[in-house]
Amino acid sequence: MPWPEKLTPAEGVLAIDNNFTIALEGYTEPRLERAALRTITRLQRQTGMLAIAPRLGKDPGAATLVIWTKGASAPVQKYNEDESYTLTVTPQKARLEAANPLGALRGFETFLELVTSGAQGFAAPCVTIEDHPRFPWRGLSLDVSRHWIPPGLVRRTIDGMAAVKMNVLHWHLSDDQGFRVESKVFPKLQEAGSEGNYYTQAQVKEIIEYARDRGIRIVPEFDIPGHTSAILAAFPELGSGPGPYTIQRGWGVFDPTLDPSKEEVYSFLDRFIGEMAGLFPDAYFHIGGDEVNGKEWKASARIQAFMKEHNLKDLAAFHQYFNQRVQKIVDKYGKIMEGWDEILAPDLPRNIVIHSWRGPKSLAQAAQLGYSGILSAGWYLDLMQPTSQHYLVDPISGDAAKLKPEEQARILGGEAAMWEEYATAENLDLKLWPRMAAIAERLWSPASVKDVDDLYRRLAVIGNHLVTLGLTHQTAPVRMAERLAPDAPVAPLLTLISAVEPVKGYARNRGGRYTSLTPLNRTVDFTPPESDASRELLNAVERSDWPAARAILTRWKGNDAVLQPILASHSLLQELQPISTNLEKTAALGLEAIDMIEAKRAPAAGWADAANSFLTEAIRPQAELLLMPVRGVQALVKRAAQ
Ligand code: TNX
Secondary structure (H helix, E strand, O other), rough: OOOOEEEEEEEEEEOOOOOOOOOEOOOOHHHHHHHHHHHHHHHHHHHHHOOOOOOOOOOOOOOOOOEEEEOOOOOOOOOOOOOOEEEEOOOOOOOEEEEEEEEEEEHHHHHHHOOOOEEEEEEEEEEEEEEEOOEEEEEEEEEOOOOOOHHHHHHHHHHHHHHHHOOOOEEEEEEEOOEEEEOOOHHHHHHHHHOOEOOOHHHHHHHHHHHHOOOEEEEEEEEOOOOOOHHHOOOOHHHHOOOOOOOOOOOOOOOOOOOOOHHHHHHHHHHHHHHHHHHHHHHHHHOOOOOOOOOOHHHOOHHHHHHHOOOOOOHHHHHHHHHHHHHHHHHHHEEEEEEHHHHHOOOOOOOEEEEOOOOOOOHHHHHHHHHHEEEOOOOOOHHHHHHHHHOOOOOOOHHHHHOOOOOOOOOOEEEEEEOOOOOOOOHHHHHHHHHHHHHHHHOOOOOOOHHHHHHHHHHHHHHHHHHOOOOOOHHHHHHHHHHOOOOOOOHHHHHHHHOEEEEOOOOOHHHHHOOOOOOOOOOHOOOOOOOHHHHHHHHHHHHOOOHHHHHHHHHHHHHHHHHHHHHHHHHHHHHHHHHHHHHHHHHHHHHHHHHHHHHHOOOOOOOHHHHHHHHHHHHOOOOEEEEOOOHHHHHHHHHOOO
16 A cells, blocks of 8 residues: 555565665665665564665675666655656566656555565565556644654654655644744744643754655644644734733634734744744745634724724635735745635635645635645544545545646645644554555555455555554554553453444534543543444445354453453443443344344344344443444344344
8 A cells, every 4th residue: 555556466476585685776865775774674674584684785686676766856855756666576586666766765665565474485476566646745734732742753653654655744833732843033932832842943854854764745834823822822912812822721713813913923923934944945834724713803903993994804804914924924935835725815826735624625616716735624534534434535526526637737635634632642653554544545546446345455454564664553552451451451451442433523522621631541542443343244244244243243242241340440441331231232132133144033022122222322422432333233133123
């Protein structure tokens, strides 16, 4: 994953053994050499063959993998650089060719995915791959404001992104809950706005270099004029209201907003954007622009007078006035402005990029007006939706599919979005991976690659592959589960977790009981977004594959008896007691239904009604978890009743 543009399988395999070497031909540069050495280290980890020599081979004739590149990449990665490569594997050797090191980086990842343990030991299958991306902009928008994500985890995320050929890390660096970059011009920003959790400029530079080594651009976002409580905690005089301002602890849309009628705001932004434009080399600069509720603007007599005086008829026009002025500043520092879809209005220059989050419509509108756009709507990984749903979202669909080709070409791609209200450094990986590979594939592979069963089959494989990069999506749930009952075996709890999913969408926001200080250490916080076993159960029922359905249900049967005493004696687990009981009953009902279906025996009077009323209750959230096998068992009860 992502599936290549063109793949031609051939007979045989290329064996990987201790003699594995890589040699470089054609144009080369230190970045390419580092990538080749990294490939060797990763092969060592993938195979456990630690004796593979960690150095480059001198003789291309004798090397296992030969790399040939034609010329250099751009000194600062551009959004539309050539990323194509070809990879040929024969029983004797593999050859990777690319126009530039960027394409070679993509090809290295493909080679590493090909190497797997099979009938002939570790080997890569013989194949010819010609590959290039469908969209030039394939990213992740990562919020580091709501919960702090330390530099090491940002680097690890970059590793994962590179493995699935993504090329943009959109770094959401400021929001109401935190301002996360050191400013040397305005140190008060991090002093008053970060509670000590911010990236120093030296760390930012290291991460930018790290990302460049892996073919990933870094686009910074400083969200203005809304989402600015942390900035206003440092500089209340820039706000539209009377203040005082503090960092927010809760989640949602807050009132604090920069005051577009104040000249000081633009002189601040000029110096601040000037500094950040120097720190971040990418051509693009994201100014946010989302969710301005306008309350402070409406409440200020001074702002109302300013709007009248400048003929700004409503709050949207006032926001637009601000965007125009900010765009001039961004442009002055040589950057192209990007913003969330609220900034879309025909009076901005056509080179800006519209980032669609409220829906795909704005993308089509933007393209018609002559603006470039990228999609995030439908790709919110914080909402715990099934991967299949994200997978089938396509930037060129709906209104966009009806656009003229030159308009469609303005749709540059998209970004998965990871908002961190409920994510932390501990559980980020299990919310991102391996699901992000599905979005990466949508953005890289031909549009015709969209078989959901095949997606899930390959997702399991890439999930294991990504573990070799040190990603913790598989280990974090175990570790976080063990922590809640360190004196008990963890297996029964994991069995329960295999049957549940976190509540979806914004369900956790309701009631407003979470703040940035609430510990995210409960079961819902380490339960992966999808219960694979429950999906497989439903699939088995749909195929009338009773033995498969029975095997899945049997795994859950009997778990409750072992788990209940563990739950009872650990306070953070007590909330799971009812859901564990319900899993037991659900599994039992499912097995009873299969017995009847297989024996062609009609259920006793009232059995189906009683089963259905229990299942309707059992699907209701408990401990912010959903009991997923209910759907498969509902289908089984229906079949039994027929
Ligand atoms: C909306 S997406 C937001 C974020 C929240 C997110 C939660 C966008 C531009 N604004 O501030 O974190 O929803 O899903």
